[in-house]
Amino acid sequence: MGIRTGAQYIEAVKSRQPEVWMSGRKITNVFEEPVFKRPILEMANLYDMQHDPKYQDQITHICEETGERVNNAFLVPRNYEDLQKRRAVFEVFARATFGLMGRTPDFLNVVVTSMYSNADFLDKYNPDWAVNIKNYYRYIRDNDLFLTHAIINPQNDRSKSSHEQNDMFTHLGAVKETPEGLVVRGAKMLATLAPITDEVIIYSFPGFKPGDERYALAFALPIDTPGLRMLCREPMQDGTRPLFDHPLASRFEEMDAVLVFDNVLVPWDRVFLYNNVEAANLLYPKTGIAQQPAHQSGVRGLIKLQFAAEVACRVADSIGVDVFLNVQDQLGELIQSVETIRALLRVAEHEFETLPSGEVMPGGVSLETIRGLMPTVYPRAIEVIQIIGAGGLLMSPTGADFAAPEIAGDMERYYLGREGISAEQRVKIFKLAWDLCGEAFGQRLLQYERYYTGDPIRKRAIFYNQFKRNNTFSLVDEALNLPDFVKDKTTV
Numbered sequence: 001m002g003i004r005t006g007a008q009y010i011e012a013v014k015s016r017q018p019e020v021w022m023s024g025r026k027i028t029n030v031f032e033e034p035v036f037k038r039p040i041l042e043m044a045n046l047y048d049m050q051h052d053p054k055y056q057d058q059i060t061h062i063c064e065e066t067g068e069r070v071n072n073a074f075l076v077p078r079n080y081e082d083l084q085k086r087r088a089v090f091e092v093f094a095r096a097t098f099g100l101m102g103r104t105p106d107f108l109n110v111v112v113t114s115m116y117s118n119a120d121f122l123d124k125y126n127p128d129w130a131v132n133i134k135n136y137y138r139y140i141r142d143n144d145l146f147l148t149h150a151i152i153n154p155q156n157d158r159s160k161s162s163h164e165q166n167d168m169f170t171h172l173g174a175v176k177e178t179p180e181g182l183v184v185r186g187a188k189m190l191a192t193l194a195p196i197t198d199e200v201i202i203y204s205f206p207g208f209k210p211g212d213e214r215y216a217l218a219f220a221l222p223i224d225t226p227g228l229r230m231l232c233r234e235p236m237q238d239g240t241r242p243l244f245d246h247p248l249a250s251r252f253e254e255m256d257a258v259l260v261f262d263n264v265l266v267p268w269d270r271v272f273l274y275n276n277v278e279a280a281n282l283l284y285p286k287t288g289i290a291q292q293p294a295h296q297s298g299v300r301g302l303i304k305l306q307f308a309a310e311v312a313c314r315v316a317d318s319i320g321v322d323v324f325l326n327v328q329d330q331l332g333e334l335i336q337s338v339e340t341i342r343a344l345l346r347v348a349e350h351e352f353e354t355l356p357s358g359e360v361m362p363g364g365v366s367l368e369t370i371r372g373l374m375p376t377v378y379p380r381a382i383e384v385i386q387i388i389g390a391g392g393l394l395m396s397p398t399g400a401d402f403a404a405p406e407i408a409g410d411m412e413r414y415y416l417g418r419e420g421i422s423a424e425q426r427v428k429i430f431k432l433a434w435d436l437c438g439e440a441f442g443q444r445l446l447q448y449e450r451y452y453t454g455d456p457i458r459k460r461a462i463f464y465n466q467f468k469r470n471n472t473f474s475l476v477d478e479a480l481n482l483p484d485f486v487k488d489k490t491t492v
């Protein structure tokens, strides 16, 4: 089939009945649920962009294996030009969502593409696993599917490993093998967008200990597989708030869910790894599933940061405070952060690494530096919006206030911006800003940037240790071994 349209994606959502729980209620119709409606339409828009002549050649290509047109996220990059083709889809999708939706379909499609192209790693442990992931890659590529994933355990007792938890099946683990497949039970978090996806893939961040064998798992299933329950977090909007008042929160909320597997059967041909702590711990470093999606995250993060910086600039401009030195300093700082991330991305793409198979990956050090900086620079951008917008951020009237004839005059007079900025323009800018920096929606976006790639502290520690392995810090030796010119000169 190849690339889907938005309508085909919506049909797929409508055709399924996954078990979704939200605020104590079982959702019976995901498509008609107000909280999910707009995000579904945003996703459908991305699928439609694949058919839009303006974008099609940038974000899709003809698959060599099938002759069908598929998304560039499924391209195994072999050179710089391929990295640019991948960047194009990351950028087009991120621009369409202002970088606010982190788990658009390109993210996990890149993960699975990377597992596929590095399937030799799995083959060494079990040839069936390699065959399964290759078939799965072809299946999602050719049907243009949208995946969610859950790679961490619920936060119960982080000081203990999975097999040490009080209940053996709090963390997702294998219960038994059957001729048809593996029966699994327990929970995994944190599956972003799960209710509106087609499939779920389960694997884990490294960190398994001996004794954790039953938890060392990787597999994929349709999102409506019997026994799979999604427990959504409390929604941050009710799906009915006017777009005028919440232009971002009403459109771009990504629901997150804990996934509960209640004795779910995973057919053998969907098992990619099982009962092997060593393989589970090496999956990340050996299959590129951190580095390749970090390209998507970098491009998306850049657009999100740029958006936040632009919002800060427009807030300041709209009320004339960007004439002040302190405000200029803060805005300049944000623009420099954007430029730093932009430059790092370019370095990552130019200084790509080539694997023995010929696959290329954007430079790991630069990508990891982006991941290390974003948890600081994005919250700072949000803080600057809060500082510059100040009290006005709280005081925006609603669209309904503008529509009330009795107070229309007050609106025009007291909410006016600087010369040339009408009351409505100013209020719209401030509402955009409030969604980003004040609403629960905006707090989630901030938490996403801190944690989407794992604990930033441990990530940076891993980065340092890897950096140390590959570097000798030889400038120090050069300094210690400098010739003594004075001594040389006096001996001449």
Ligand SMILES: Cc1cc2nc3c(=O)[nH]c(=O)nc-3n(C[C@H](O)[C@H](O)[C@H](O)COP(=O)(O)OP(=O)(O)OC[C@H]3O[C@@H](n4cnc5c(N)ncnc54)[C@H](O)[C@@H]3O)c2cc1C
Pocket (backbone or CB within 6 Å): 103, 149, 150, 151, 152, 155, 158, 189, 190, 191, 192, 193, 256, 444, 447, 448, 451, 452, 453, 454, 455, 457, 458
């Ligand atoms: C909005 C959002 C969306 C996300 N989407 C997804 C998704 O779609 N799929 C997915 O799988 N995951 C997703 N993640 C989850 C993400 O992978 C985790 O949040 C991240 O790995 C951190 O894990 P945690 O939240 O359990 O924090 P924890 O690991 O529990 O950390 C809590 C605190 O304890 C400290 N800590 C914990 N353990 C240690 C240790 N061993 N040593 C030192 N300090 C420690 C940490 O530094 C941190 O301060 C998402 C997260 C967020 C916030």
Ligand SMILES: Nc1c(O)cccc1C(=O)O
Pocket (backbone or CB within 6 Å): 111, 151, 289, 290, 291, 293, 294, 297, 452, 453, 454
């Ligand atoms: N955060 C990630 C994820 O959820 C899946 C795959 C990779 C990452 C990552 O940032 O490395």
